[in-house]
Amino acid sequence: MSDTSPTVAAAEIARLAGVTRATVSNWRRRHADFPAPTSGGTETRPVFDLGEVQKWLRGHGVQSADSPVQRLRSLLRSDVDPASVPTLIGQIGADSSPVHAAVNAAIGVVGLKQTLDTLAERGLDAVPSTGVYPTDHPVAALMADLLAASASLPRSSILDPACGSGTLLIEAARIGATSLAGQDSLPVQSARTERLLSAELPGVSVDIRTGNSLLADAFPGEKFDAVITNPPYAQRDWGADQLALDMRWEYSVPPRGESELAWVQHAISHLVPGGTAVVLLPPAVASRTSGRRIRMELLRAGALRAVVALPPGASTPRQIGLQIWILRRPDRAASEDSIFFADAARLPHRGDTQPDWQVLADRLIDSWRYFDHGDTEAATIADFSAVVRVMDILDDDVDLTPARRVRAAVDTGSVASSAHAAVALLGEHLAYLRDTAATLEVWPAGSGTALRTATVGDLERGGVVRIVSSSTELADSDAPVRPVLSARDLLSGRGPSGLTGPGVQVSSEPIRDGDVLVSRFRDDHGAAQGARVAEGEDVGAVPGAGVIVFRTDPDRMDPWFFAGFVGSPDNSAAMVGATTIRLDPFRLRIPNVHPVDQKPYAEAFRRLHRLRVAAVHTADAAQRAADLIGTGLTSGALEPPTKDE
Template sequence: MSDSTPTVAAAEIARLAGVTRATVSNWRRRHADFPAPVTGGSEARPLFDLGEVQTWLRGHGVQAADSPLQRLRTLLRIEVAPTAVPELIETVDGTVRKPTALQSAVRDAVVATDLRQVLDVLAERGLDAVPTTGVYATERPVAALMADLLAASATPVSVLDPACGSGTLLVEAARIGATSLAGQDVLPVQAARTMVLLRSSLPNTKVDVRAGDSLLADAFPGMEFDAVLANPPYAQRDWGATELALDVRWEYSVPARGESELAWVQHMLAHLRPGGFAIALLPPAVAARTSGRRIRMELLRAGALRAVIALPAGASTPRQVGLQIWVLCKPDSAHAESVLFIDSARLSGHGAAQQDWSVLAERVVDSWRAFDHGDTDAATVADFAAVVRIVDILDDDIDLTPARRVRAAVDPVGVAAAAHAAIDLLGEHLAGLRAVADTVADWTATKPTALHTATVGDLERGGAVRLVATTTEAAAADAPQRPVLSGRDLLSGRGPSGLTTAGASLPTELIREGDVLVSRFRDDHGAARGARVADGADVGAVPGAGVIVFRTDPTRMDPWFFAGFIGSPDNAAAMFGSTTIRLDPARLRIPILRLDEQQHYGRAFRKLHLLRVAATQTSEAALRAAELIGTGLTAGVLAPTTDGGA
């Protein structure tokens, strides 16, 4: 337990008071008596004395949020040091004869919510001040895909995750039939959390989760499992390259200091029974780095690497990177002659959050299943999946990047058919673009007119427009996934490309029909081309971090009129920043016109929006058609016409 003065950050004050962080910031600016920051924080994350904050809240009539979960958070901050959390977690699912106030608070929170949420709160405190560089949670859709790939080949009884984190992959292993689960994590709080969660939710499953560094202090030495699932840490510099130089696990060559991921790969293979599978989630650099060439070559020669699957960027954290799934097998008597490469990174949408993720995952699993069962024809899908002979990969680079292999493996029939389909699609988009262009062909010339304008801040105070707040609250554990609209979606003119993840905090207000949607960021000081009025798939979606949502009073402000004038040259003044351009909503200026005049403008702006969307779609279709035709011509599966035309 901690003897130091309990402190809280602004986010914790917001939770304590049941308000947003913006409200806490306003209190600090407007109230001279708000407690001053104490030592131990930073300018970006100041800390405050908890007792002083509670006294100030009571003195200003602010009722503290009185939920069992919030009371537990407060008690943890006051009484428990982060290092003491693992011991506390171990008592969560047990019966204590004379519980302390803290143990009673844990029990009350479990009764009011559920065990998973309470474990998350405990882990939140336990992970305070723990560096997390290179350690990322596995999104549930990706974890499910990894488990489904495993299930497509076999039903494992025993499964190990040597970097188990919060246990997501082990939960998925149980879903596909595993009855013996083992895990290890370098952080004791994660190991304790996962052990309690698995034992409580899977009472008929054997569970053994231990704390420790799997590479430097393997908790399961000499043990073999039917399968291994792992999302190991990335780019570790202190993984033990010097201490482990002569380790017996390096069957495929000693990993270089900068190849920690390939150390983890060999650790996984060392714990497999012959013929067992390992599924690893890895950064794309592992497939091509020069320092890992020798190990990649030996994995291929031994037949240990069976598939490399590129995922779309955003599938799992870190979201800016398109991660890869490696399917590995402990070699037995059979010798593999080929490897399956799948490039799903080029598909539309963004990662595991995309709406058609289930379709993507099904295609990936179907291709892998066919390949694993020896049906290479069924496994091969034009511009998506390719089966490549190992001898053809053993070149100077040993580059395992799926895009390179899939593009090189041209299926004549598939490419020709895809090219013809792309040409047909381009024709459809061209026809649609012409139809939309016809609607904007006629305009009435007029003399320059100076329009009287008001700021959005003025319009808000007058009730004509409201900026929808970004207040969030924790979603229920069984809450359905919702689509997420990003700023990139707005700029490209498409619908929501994302889905919420399990347990994520969601905005209290979702997008409604008629809301005005604006991208918060710009690449330059140009017009806000992404601004539009919500309809169709936008309705009910969650606005992403890069999206501003305005809600107009339709009896006073036409939403398309409002959206169109947001992109006016006058509103360049509402943008700030030198490298990343941001939008200040309150500084936007909108003309003051009668509603009927607004509606004339609104109809025109909607036509321009449709024109931009059609132009973008046509451009993408044209580029796709040109790429496929070029591939077909250079691969010899398409021939130019001989009609003598220019």
């Protein structure tokens, strides 16, 4: 630990003052007396003396949003080396230094978990995170509930060989585990998890160890009733050469590019006969050619019992749809000739990507329970789950992608009724689209006189409009979960499709009713950038990295007038870049029109927006109806109408 004064970065100043990082940047540009950067930072990430910043904030009338957690963050950054954080976690309760006192103060205000998260932030500063992702709580809870619904041995002892912050082990305790074991390659993670579980689960035996589970298994030869884990993905240095003759590879030696299948076999090796493992994996593991041999052997042995596809966005990394594999260490008395598949990505969603977790969990857990208890008929749900014979999968590919198997198991009655319902819904959308189009009267010809315009930069200096947020930051682990509006949502005319969470870049200020939302990027077809006024489900969401939020003075600039002219031909000059075309918001030009004269334009732009939204919903309904009718015709659930019908 050093004797230097605590320092803070721009993001920490923003938290301290309760503003955005863009505001801090403006302070630095506009106020000559703003504290100068100190040594220890970089040109792109300067740091400032905490005392000087606090003095400047007080001098300029800025009420500090200081808190014990923020003070702790500042002390950790200035006084604590990341490598010493595990030791600091082990010394919680001591008061021998200012840092220990700050830790104790934070615990007194926000509790142990949030304080440990703050300590871990510092401990992980120097650690690359490629392939390592936290397990979102809904997914962790679902994995534990699937384990609880299994027809296997009692689950009193559970191992997580890549335990991270302990999310899955906490869920394991919820379903009744009395002995928890975990291992993580990062000392800060194992120290953090050990401390948290020991404090929050006093009646449970906790044993957390440090080390790389594949290269240095901390529990050699030990067997557990169950394993639940979210292992690292796409590891290239997992030890393929050193572990070529390892006894854990009962189902064939994992190729260098199949680290995930090494983790799968590691999990099985720690199970008692009949024990169950629930593993979260990327979807490529189900179909990569290099893993075909291991997938085949897992199926032949009856070790792989289920593959469940989650929708993209359900957990980090959010750009892909992860899968849950359920495995069981074969018991010689058992003979398995079928496997359970579920495609949860086909369930109704909130927005574009977030599933309805209650519907997903209820349906999936019930279906899995029926299957694992032998009722294959009850386990099969049209367009959601299927039970497939192992011999039907053992082809040249051994492709375990759930969508491929679920689509092949068609319930003709369900398809027919769904198709009829989809056609009826399409009719409703078509009627609404016609009604919306009917509001667009015959438009009188214009005079052709160009309107006098001003740039957004000029309007901002005049206080007519301001850019709410032009920068983003990683969402804090203790922040409430909010919907996230992406640039793609704007371009497609849909509502927020994501959720905040660790590792998601978002603005710290939520969207308000009447804000003007603009995509920073041009869409794939070269169309004008998406722009609309926030209303309905937009309000309260946070803008993602590709979204610019403008807030107008409504007495001087109608939001819909502003949003409509963002897409004008004159604003093509505001699009810059060669390969990635993006918007420079300060170069946008908006007509300088009296507020009274803005109203007709604003109402017209609002009608056009409703027409675009109606068109998007109608197109979605048409695609859904066409897909179901096509499935019905090819499966025999529907027949083409005769000429007399």
